[in-house]
Structure formats: structure tokens, C-alpha cells
Amino acid sequence: MLPYTTLDEAEAALGRNLTVAETLWFNYSAKKSDYHLYCHNILILFLIFSVVPLPLVFTSLWRSGGFDKYKIQPKVKLSPSETFKCYKDVMFMFFFVVGPLQLVSYPSVKMIGIRTNLPLPSGWEVFLQLLVYFMVEDFTNYWIHRFLHGKWGYEKIHKVHHEYTAPIGFAAPYAHWAEVLILGIPSFLGPAMVPGHMITFWLWIALRQIEAIETHSGLSCKIVGDFKFSSGLPFLDVGINMHNSRARTLVLLFISWIYDFPWTPTKYIPFYGGADYHDYHHYVGGQSQSNFASVFTYCDFIYGTDKGYRFQKKLLWKLKKGVENGVDQNGGSYYVPTQDLKSD
Ligand SMILES: [Zn+2]
Ligand SMILES: [Zn+2]
Numbered sequence: 217m218l219p220y221t222t223l224d225e226a227e228a229a230l231g232r233n234l235t236v237a238e239t240l241w242f243n244y245s246a247k248k249s250d251y252h253l254y255c256h257n258i259l260i261l262f263l264i265f266s267v268v269p270l271p272l273v274f275t276s277l278w279r280s281g282g283f284d285k286y287k288i289q290p291k292v293k294l295s296p297s298e299t300f301k302c303y304k305d306v307m308f309m310f311f312f313v314v315g316p317l318q319l320v321s322y323p324s325v326k327m328i329g330i331r332t333n334l335p336l337p338s339g340w341e342v343f344l345q346l347l348v349y350f351m352v353e354d355f356t357n358y359w360i361h362r363f364l365h366g367k368w369g370y371e372k373i374h375k376v377h378h379e380y381t382a383p384i385g386f387a388a389p390y391a392h393w394a395e396v397l398i399l400g401i402p403s404f405l406g407p408a409m410v411p412g413h414m415i416t417f418w419l420w421i422a423l424r425q426i427e428a429i430e431t432h433s434g435l436s437c438k439i440v441g442d443f444k445f446s447s448g449l450p451f452l453d454v455g456i457n458m459h460n461s462r463a464r465t466l467v468l469l470f471i472s473w474i475y476d477f478p479w480t481p482t483k484y485i486p487f488y489g490g491a492d493y494h495d496y497h498h499y500v501g502g503q504s505q506s507n508f509a510s511v512f513t514y515c516d517f518i519y520g521t522d523k524g525y526r527f528q529k530k531l532l533w534k535l536k537k538g539v540e541n542g543v544d545q546n547g548g549s550y551y552v553p554t555q556d557l558k559s560d
Pocket of ligand 2: 377383388432494498
């Protein structure tokens with residue numbers, strides 16, 4: 217709750233006029249308790265998880281739409297009931313694990329000093345804090361994930377997340393309840409180290425969730441080889457071929473806005489992993505010693521745990537260049553089905 221009852225009081229305390237964003241924040245939050253504002257996280261998580269993967273679901277279910285070529289593992293197809301079961305299982309986890317965790321974790325948020333008052337942080341402050349949160353999350357998640365691929369961790373906990381060898385957006389948070397709790401630590405560590413405003417915290421929760429959905433989307437244009445159509449805009453040409461109808465192209469453009477297509481904004485983030493990168497980890501499954509990082513690629517590069525992935529990509533590239541026959545074991549994105557190179 218803000219310590220001012222009117223806009224005039226807030227402006228007097230700040231010694232200047234409020235910006236538009238600050239006025240909006242005042243009007244929205246002035247009479248709400250900090251606990252109430254913190255609990256918005258539950259709503260943000262629920263909305264993003266329910267809405268963002270929907271285009272992917274429609275794409276996967278629209279078999280005649282010609283989108284299979286954009287799937288990393290097109291031969292793996294989930295039925296509508298299987299897709300809904302994934303959503304239902306995750307919602308169950310939200311209601312019985314994530315929600316209660318959010319409700320009781322408020323004292324720790326107060327303790328680390330996440331603030332709700334004015335002034336609002338600058339754009340740069342928000343950007344730099346989010347960058348720190350992503351870096352801290354990525355590094356910590358890397359080591360926890362790598363530990364979960366040990367015999368005990370995998371059999372007892374992480375195996376559940378790997379039930380989807382060809383992930384879909386809804387499967388991003390699909391995991392054992394213990395994993396959901398454990399992986400809450402990397403998400404919380406960044407804000408604990410560099411506490412910011414509640415709005416930054418909401419943004420962090422939202423972006424992290426969207427990023428996880430994208431990396432589990434199972435869609436990529438990297439495997440498409442039919443680049444005959446020219447839109448006049450070079451960045452749109454990749455992935456649109458001359459056989460696409462106008463409707464199909466529009467749907468493709470909409471989906472590409474969200475998922476791992478060549479012109480998504482995430483493509484311009486240095487060392488960003490994306491769907492293709494994490495899909496390989498799911499494809500190999502429990503034996504995987506590659507691609508442990510959740511967001512970026514540099515941890516796997518530094519610690520040598522991207523060898524299997526690199527090997528597969530190089531092999532597939534050579535095969536595509538030379539021998540076309542025999543590549544299509546699981547739709548063309550991977551060649552060796554279950555083996556992975558060890559990190560050493
Ligand atoms: Zn894993
Ligand atoms: Zn995953």
C-alpha cells in the first residue's frame with residue numbers, strides 16, 4: 217500500500233510531477249496491500265500459461281494446415297485429449313503447489329526488499345535487473361538440472377519432465393512437484409540478490425514463463441529447406457514457401473511472432489538457446505548429457521555439455537548436403553535417436 221492518499225501528496229513527497237506510468241501505478245496500487253499486489257503473480261502465471269501456448273496447440277491439431285514441417289519432431293503427434301491432459305496436470309500443480317507456495321512466500325519477498333512504492337524504476341534499471349535475473353537463473357538452473365540428470369535425481373524427480381520427448385508449450389512446467397519447488401530457487405535468487413520494484417518482479421515472472429513456453433514449443437524454422445517465396449522482406453522469407461496459402465502464411469506469421477522462428481526477437485539475443493536447443497535435450501531424454509541450460513547456451517559451451525547437440529547438428533548438416541536417404545528417423549531434426557555424447 218502506498219504511503220500517500222492523494223496524487224498531490226505523492227507529488228509533494230517526490231518533489232516533482234508524476235509520470236503517466238507513475239500516475240497509473242498510483243491509481244492501481246494506492247489502496248491495495250503489498251500482499252495483494254504480490255499475489256498478482258498467481259494470476260500472471262495462470263494467464264500466461266493458459267493463453268501463450270494456445271497458438272501452438274491449434275497448430276499441432278490443425279493437421280491439414282501444413283505446419284508439420286515447422287515442428288522439430290513432426291512425427292510425434294499428440295491428440296487433443298493428450299494435449300488437454302498435459303494442461304490439466306500442470307493446472308493441478310499450479311493449484312496445489314505453485315499457488316500455495318506463492319501465498320506463503322510473501323515474508324521472504326518483504327525480507328529481500330521488493331518495493332511497491334514510488335518512484336517507479338527507470339527502463340534501464342528494469343532492463344539491467346531482468347538481465348541479472350536471467351543470468352543468475354540460467355547459471356543456477358544449469359547446475360540443478362545437471363544434478364537432476366544423475367541416477368537418483370533423474371529416477372526420483374526429473375523423469376517426469378522428460379515424459380515428453382517432443383515437448384509442447386503446455387509441457388514447459390510439467391514436472392514432479394519436487395522439481396517445481398527446487399526450480400523456484402533459481403527464479404527467486406536473482407530478485408533476492410538485486411531486489412527491484414514489484415513491476416519488475418511481475419515482468420520477470422511473466423518473461424521467464426514465456427521463455428520456458430517458447431523453448432518447449434517444439435517449433436522451429438531451422439529445419440525448413442524450401443525458401444522459394446520472396447516477400448520482399450528478407451527476414452520474412454525464411455520459412456514461407458511459395459506453396460503456402462495466404463491464410464496459412466498469416467497463421468504462420470502469428471505463430472512465428474511467439475515461437476522459435478527465425479524472426480522472433482529472441483533470435484537477436486546473444487547466446488539464446490531457443491526451442492531447437494532444448495528440444496534436443498528432451499529428444500535424447502534421460503541419457504542426455506547435453507543442453508542443460510534453461511535460457512542461454514554459454515554455460516553448456518563453457519562446461520562442454522553441448523557436444524552431443526553440436527555433433528548431431530553437424531552430422532545432420534552433412535547428411536542433408538550429401539545423402540538425403542536415411543535422415544528421417546524422427547522427422548529430420550535429429551539423426552541418432554537416443555545416444556548422446558558425454559560431457560567429458
Ligand atoms: Zn532434463
Ligand atoms: Zn524441458
